[in-house]
Amino acid sequence: MNKIPLAVIGAGLIGKTHIERAQALENVELVGIADPSAAAQEMASSLGVPWFADYVAMLETVKPRGVVVATPNVTHADVAVACLERKVAVLVEKPIADTLENARRICAAAAANGVPALVGHQRRYNPIMRQAKSIIDAGVLGKPVSVTALCTWLKPDEYFETSWRRQVGGGPVLINLIHDIDLLRFLFGEIESLQAITSNRIRHFEVEDTAAVMLRFCNGALGTVSVSDTTAAPWNWDLSAGEAERFPRQDDVNSHFFSGTQGSLTLPRLELWRYHDQPGWHDQITVQRAVPHIGCPYAEQLRHFCAVIEGLEQPICSAEDGLRTLEATLAVHEAATSGAVVHLRSDAS
Ligand SMILES: NC(=O)c1ccc[n+]([C@@H]2O[C@H](COP(=O)([O-])OP(=O)(O)OC[C@H]3O[C@@H](n4cnc5c(N)ncnc54)[C@H](O)[C@@H]3O)[C@@H](O)[C@H]2O)c1
Structure with missing residues (x-):
């Protein structure tokens, strides 16, 4: 089976949940964790996953097909747009962004690059x-x-x-x-x-x-x-x-x-x-x-994200959905x- 290379940016409270769920999926290979904190570096090393302090360096090095963005709200737009501009699909944690303007930047980058952007409203x-x-x-x-x-x-x-x-x-x-x-x-x-x-x-x-x-x-x-x-x-x-x-x-x-x-x-x-x-x-x-x-909605959300990347399913919570909810x-x-x-x-x- 060709595994989907996924990465996680931001390995704090909810990032850890995504990392655990990604590791449990058979069709996923966790190829990188980007988070400058010492705790994230330690976790990546204990899991044997390449660690990066800088998410751009990670995108350029491990070239994931999908990224989970689990950083603080104010960073969501910059991080997600950097991924989308490299044709990397994103699952951005909620809220999609800190402002409507930043949320629109994510929607526009997804549309311009023809890459899926999903938002982590996991209850769905x-x-x-x-x-x-x-x-x-x-x-x-x-x-x-x-x-x-x-x-x-x-x-x-x-x-x-x-x-x-x-x-x-x-x-x-x-x-x-x-x-x-x-x-x-x-x-x-x-x-x-x-x-x-x-x-x-x-x-x-x-x-x-x-x-x-x-x-x-x-x-x-x-x-x-x-x-x-x-x-x-x-x-x-x-x-x-x-x-x-x-x-x-x-x-x-x-x-x-x-x-x-x-x-x-x-x-x-x-x-x-x-x-x-x-x-x-x-x-x-x-x-x-x-x-x-x-x-587990987090596991199902990640399975769905992979299916969207493969073109098998349509986004259940798109960037536009995240924008309207915000x-x-x-x-x-x-x-x-x-x-x-x-x-x-x-x-x-
Ligand atoms: N869906 C949910 O159930 C749920 C639950 C909690 C948090 N969240 C959302 O997830 C996001 C993160 O929340 P949290 O509670 O995990 O926060 P947190 O503070 O525990 O973790 C954030 C992590 O991001 C890292 N980080 C900060 N800037 C970074 C950057 N530029 N590049 C890489 N890493 C960076 C920090 O070092 C930290 O480890 C927020 O948007 C929050 O709203 C969602």
Whole structure:
């Protein structure tokens, strides 16, 4: 089998996950790790993978076909564009970039060089999400009407010892809510406009600790999302879906509630509520539960990235998707600051 030469740029917290998953894929050869830190050099050496302090030197030397970009947000555009200009496909961690302008640079470089650029919104690859999408796309819920999403948990005090997490941009809106916005876009469609309020009442940091968002989707559905990193609560995707080993999975908790004219669906438990005889609030509503296989979304995302490189699959989360999700997430801050309804541009790309 001809293995696909992959490299990882940025071998920190999430970069390590990508490295582990890449090494577990039979059709991948991990040909390089670029990260100037001593810890990354040590890891590369322990894995027997060539290490580079400078990612351009790595691209020129090992000539990968695909690169996972897992560096800090402000570097995503420069690193991704350098790869794309060398005809190397990229999987860029979320958010696609720190600004819309930089996100557009990535989209433009992918288009100009005819190379795929994917964004790491890994929830899209969770088997629960795939099943929810097929239920909603099949019209089982009828016309989409309403969605409620909860993203509430408690980040420990030591999390905030890192200064950028106390400053604007380091809060739960850009770090966490962005995943929920992507999930809602993936399942319920494009967002037309939103309103938001934010608060830093509990932690008193410059950055928000809590936000409430109201959404209007292009298909007419309405949604609300509540996010807070200062609540002793389990209602969030990370804990309820058990997506990463570092979060203790809560088996009986739902965090997302989708309702339509014919039925409603909870996530991640995939409870499908419907009337079978007479529909109406005085009549009996029934629930059907599905238990999909547990799958590692990071592994599936990387498998998919390789299939896209081989031309076997189309991107499930393209750079344009990442751009639209970023646009809606940044609009939360804009709406909270202005107090106005923010209309998203229909031509985000
Ligand atoms: N999808 C997810 O579940 C998820 C989870 C965590 C982080 N992320 C995203 O992944 C990215 C990285 O986050 P993290 O928590 O792993 O950060 P981190 O600080 O743990 O790791 C970043 C690494 O990048 C390296 N680096 C910095 N500049 C570099 C450069 N120019 N070239 C090569 N390496 C460089 C650093 O030395 C560090 O090791 C961020 O965009 C973040 O939003 C995604």
